Amino acid sequence: RELLAGRVVVPEFRAGQPIWLVGRTIESDDDAPKYLGLPGPKPLLGWESAASHRDVWIVEGVFDYLTLHSWGLPALALVGTRARAETLNALGRFTRIYLALDNDPAGREATAHLIDHLGPRAIPVALPEVKDVAELAVHRNGRETLLAALDVAPLAA
Secondary structure (H helix, E strand, C coil): CCCCCCEEEEEEEECCEEEEEEEEECCCCCCCCCEEECCCCCCCECHHHHCCCCEEEEECCHHHHHHHHHCCCCEEECCCCCCCHHHHHHHHHCCEEEECCCCCHHHHHHHHHHHHHHHHHEEECCCCCCCCHHHHCCCCCHHHHHHHHHHCCCCCC
């Protein structure tokens, strides 16, 4: 009966303390939401480790974030497609923002929204033949494939 029972749970840490949790289902139960977070404001997942970098990758999902983090790339997860005003303001600290949201209609719409608000600092990165960054994790050269997609990414401006 736990709120996040049956889910892979990922915490967001700040100053060594967990401030929020998000759980993702592994089983495909159409009645259950894919993601479920604790009540309260949803933070950008990965903030503490990414904030010290000049450039950052923005993704939708928890596993996308974990994949980039494991590859040594500074990353933040929206945990969805919506970017609140506070999120957009927080992203103002970064010089370049690589947008690798899901390769689906909602992800493309969210990418366009972020480009509109972030301007030329936002660089959309088209994911080659996969739905999301996490799918690249199972490819032998997933990291290299992502970085090759970055090499051909157009400037948002």
